[in-house]
Amino acid sequence: MNSPVDAEEPERRRLTKPGRKTRDRIIEAAAELMFHHGVGGTSIPDIQAAAGVSASQIYHYFGDKQGLVLAVVNFQTDTKLDQQRPLLDNLDSIAALRAWCETAADRQDAMGCVGGCEIGSLASELAETDPSARTDLSASFDRWELPIRSGLARMQTRGELSEHADVTALATALLAAIQGGMLLSQVRRSSTAYRHAVSAVIDHIESYLVP
Amino acid sequence: MNSPVDAEEPERRRLTKPGRKTRDRIIEAAAELMFHHGVGGTSIPDIQAAAGVSASQIYHYFGDKQGLVLAVVNFQTDTKLDQQRPLLDNLDSIAALRAWCETAADRQDAMGCVGGCEIGSLASELAETDPSARTDLSASFDRWELPIRSGLARMQTRGELSEHADVTALATALLAAIQGGMLLSQVRRSSTAYRHAVSAVIDHIESYLVP
Structure with a gap:
């Protein structure tokens, strides 16, 4: 795990529309991988490959893997409740x-x-x-x-x-x-x-x- | 993960009394660590340190980490049922x-x-x-x-x-x-x-x- 590039609740930062799309794509890819392989079995490089983004983009939007995990928890909750x-x-x-x-x-x-x-x-x-x-x-x-x-x-x-x-x-x-x-x-x-x-x-x- | 030194159901091999004691100590240490940190969060070096054994002893008794995990599953089941x-x-x-x-x-x-x-x-x-x-x-x-x-x-x-x-x-x-x-x-x-x-x-x- 690299250290976070930004630990200040990055998910609340104001994002442009393309930024929101990229962030959503990362979360969806991470959620899918974590569902099949667990959080421990899902690496940042796995998520990069699945979402087609760089590691620095992931750290930009989520601070660190833990920040991404929290986003996945809330994404899964929101998605399943909505469905x-x-x-x-x-x-x-x-x-x-x-x-x-x-x-x-x-x-x-x-x-x-x-x-x-x-x-x-x-x-x-x-x-x-x-x-x-x-x-x-x-x-x-x-x-x-x-x-x-x-x-x-x-x-x-x-x-x-x-x-x-x-x-x-x-x-x-x-x-x-x-x-x-x-x-x-x-x-x-x-x-x-x-x-x-x-x-x-x-x-x-x-x-x-x-x- | 190293490759197993013996994949042939090593837990069924006939063991000496000291051998059984060592094997039990490894399983108990692994079970405790896996309970607190998960299987993915427990490494062979963690188990070596907790049980005071070498990696080669672990591979000798269990073949590989997966063999040890199966032994832990059965140990936890037997122990809790007995209790x-x-x-x-x-x-x-x-x-x-x-x-x-x-x-x-x-x-x-x-x-x-x-x-x-x-x-x-x-x-x-x-x-x-x-x-x-x-x-x-x-x-x-x-x-x-x-x-x-x-x-x-x-x-x-x-x-x-x-x-x-x-x-x-x-x-x-x-x-x-x-x-x-x-x-x-x-x-x-x-x-x-x-x-x-x-x-x-x-x-x-x-x-x-x-x-």
């Missing part, structure tokens, strides 16, 4: 929760259950070695949990879900089932574990429906 | 399931939720980069799932758990909750997520109790 936004904004019925998790299961099947969760993999790799990344990954998980909790809270407000349901705990439990289920499915190369994991928690949430 | 054996052999009541998961939550609290699950971390890091490790980690998860499923099956045989309960699916769901809960707890540095995750699944299992 799933219509589903995420409407998680206020049991059917919607099942449909959302089913979509993710089908996506895993389509990839042969290779790769696991983009966020979960980064979290497991970086939690003990990169405190800034851990903080950002914690915020990322919060951003995933929020639409689940909001949907359950709307069900509760409408009187569909019992007032005894702890919607925060249930939202966390579903996010954990998704993460653990995706890890087991990745290792086993079968979405069955993921499907069982999310079904159990959604069945449990369903038990709080007001008859 | 929890009395609890694992008796997971045939809701109270026993809760007590087992509570013990793990307390263990996480005692460590400040640092490190996550030894097996889960290895799984996430190695699933896409080391096919042999993925196979062994899949077997490791099976070995963890077995005592959960066996306990539930005994409850079902005794007529305590409804015949409608799919004990295989429920065991997988609990293992996934444990894995996902530990990852969220590691990233958030709080055992709350783990506690919510396992509670939701055990509550769901409880709903199958025959009144």
